[in-house]
Amino acid sequence: MCKDSNGFTLIEFLVSIVILMVGLLGLLQTVNVAIQHNMQNQYRNEATMLADREIATEIAKGYDAVQTSPSSSFAAKSYDSGFALKNYSTLRSGTSYNNSKEVNYRITWRYKGVKYEHTISSVISKTNQ
Numbered sequence: 001m002c003k004d005s006n007g008f009t010l011i012e013f014l015v016s017i018v019i020l021m022v023g024l025l026g027l028l029q030t031v032n033v034a035i036q037h038n039m040q041n042q043y044r045n046e047a048t049m050l051a052d053r054e055i056a057t058e059i060a061k062g063y064d065a066v067q068t069s070p071s072s073s074f075a076a077k078s079y080d081s082g083f084a085l086k087n088y089s090t091l092r093s094g095t096s097y098n099n100s101k102e103v104n105y106r107i108t109w110r111y112k113g114v115k116y117e118h119t120i121s122s123v124i125s126k127t128n129q
Contacts, residue, residue, distance in 0.1 A: 018076040044118065050107055099126040
């Protein structure tokens with residue numbers, strides 16, 4: 001073998017491949033974490049919209065028709081990309097006061113084995129006309 005040969009040896013090439021792979025694996029893990037956080041935000045946004053819709057529907061009924069008794073239901077919601085359904089559990093509770101009613105909705109869902117929840121409350125008052 002010549003002393004002044006230029007180029008990479010096989011060992012140098014393998015070391016450079018290992019260094020490159022470590023860097024690429026770090027980038028792939030970053031993408032994985034970003035996707036997970038985006039999905040958590042997407043599910044939370046859907047739960048917020050579901051809670052807003054439920055509370056608006058309840059308030060639109062008027063004071064006399066607003067229910068404060070506990071009830072629960074399940075909703076399957078499809079997010080914009082349309083490739084999966086997510087199940088949300090809705091729990092309504094409330095309290096009646098002299099001339100007003102408080103209505104609470106708690107939306108719960110699971111993502112990767114972790115339970116998340118969003119709670120919304122509103123008060124509707126009786127108007128004397």
